Amino acid sequence: MKKKFQVKIEKNKCKGCGLCIAYCPVKHLVFPKDLNKKGRKYAQVNKENKCIGCGACFLICPDAAVKIYEEK
Amino acid sequence: MKIIYDLPKSLKKVPAHYCPGCGHGIVHRLVAQVVDELNLGKKIIGVAPVGCAVLAYDYWNFDVSEAAHGRALAVATGIKRCLPDNFVFTYQGDGDLASIGLAETIHTANRGENITCVFINNACYGMTGGQMAPTTLLGQKTATTPKGRESEKKEGWPLQISDIIAGLKGVSFVARSSVSNPARVKQTYGYIKQAFGKQIDKKGFSLVEVLSPCPTIWQKTPYKAGRWVEEKMSKVFPLGIIKK
Numbered sequence A: 001m002k003k004k005f006q007v008k009i010e011k012n013k014c015k016g017c018g019l020c021i022a023y024c025p026v027k028h029l030v031f032p033k034d035l036n037k038k039g040r041k042y043a044q045v046n047k048e049n050k051c052i053g054c055g056a057c058f059l060i061c062p063d064a065a066v067k068i069y070e071e072k
Numbered sequence B: 001m002k003i004i005y006d007l008p009k010s011l012k013k014v015p016a017h018y019c020p021g022c023g024h025g026i027v028h029r030l031v032a033q034v035v036d037e038l039n040l041g042k043k044i045i046g047v048a049p050v051g052c053a054v055l056a057y058d059y060w061n062f063d064v065s066e067a068a069h070g071r072a073l074a075v076a077t078g079i080k081r082c083l084p085d086n087f088v089f090t091y092q093g094d095g096d097l098a099s100i101g102l103a104e105t106i107h108t109a110n111r112g113e114n115i116t117c118v119f120i121n122n123a124c125y126g127m128t129g130g131q132m133a134p135t136t137l138l139g140q141k142t143a144t145t146p147k148g149r150e151s152e153k154k155e156g157w158p159l160q161i162s163d164i165i166a167g168l169k170g171v172s173f174v175a176r177s178s179v180s181n182p183a184r185v186k187q188t189y190g191y192i193k194q195a196f197g198k199q200i201d202k203k204g205f206s207l208v209e210v211l212s213p214c215p216t217i218w219q220k221t222p223y224k225a226g227r228w229v230e231e232k233m234s235k236v237f238p239l240g241i242i243k244k
């Protein structure tokens, strides 16, 4: 069975640098239209989950806002 | 659900003050990850610099001392000599390590102190508003080189401080990496771990230089700042292990 992954981004820790969006190979991450509590753009997952669990977003995030889970 | 990429315990769960896209945050996480992995939590003492990383002690869950500008390695020497069984490392910027603290840096390395140094090279003074650092590239515009850095009879050439340190006898390990893309972040993690390993094995001074984007001062988007590290900076400061 194909493995499934879930990326979780802490909305209010994100500063909207966009690095995770730039480096995600399956374009799973996007900027929603609204802003977070700090008034910044923030990255979130899009609806269609094609995540392959590569960890690129986790590795490049300068603000330790990303965690990745594997679905059982 | 099982977590496969989790944040290290040695990193506090607080937001950091760094600008969006700044490399400091990535390196803080990597250091914390290595500390967790090598189980150094109770033994480690860090020394924070003056520069943008001056508040590093607010982000790590272990003991960190502060040093005056450039003096991190002198303070670390004192700590290590008094507490030789503790693990001691410094975290310093290029202005801190290669400019005001050059004497402390060279002599600590030359004495072969059993200390590890994590050196963040962002080719500028970030905290004070983007003046030229010794590591600024030729042609790079800064607040003090508004027409770009010129070499002869003016500001000299970018200082290859890691290569100079690698030439000293007391030094066990020197490597240069970057945090400009996920693969390089992994590489940097590996180097920091190797450098920490040298101190555990009592091999003498070890240093990891990390080329780190400073989007604010470079006036680039975080992504373009990373590209600039890859296309320009790593040509002047080649990546890889310099001494092992």
Ligand SMILES: Cc1ncc(C[n+]2csc(CCOP(=O)(O)OP(=O)(O)O)c2C)c(N)n1
Pocket (backbone or CB within 6 Å): B049, B050, B051, B052, B053, B069, B092, B093, B094, B095, B096, B097, B100, B120, B122, B124, B125, B126, B127, B128, B133
């Ligand atoms: C003795 C002393 N001189 C000058 C300063 C001003 N100062 C603060 S940070 C800094 C430069 C730091 O640059 P760098 O080490 O490259 O770190 P970055 O901010 O780029 O991370 C300077 C000159 C100071 N705090 N103390």
Ligand code: SF4
Pocket (backbone or CB within 6 Å): B017, B018, B019, B021, B022, B023, B024, B052, B122, B126, B127, B213, B214, B215, B216, B217
């Ligand atoms: S000025 Fe540069 S080094 Fe300092 S926090 Fe901002 S991006 Fe980072």
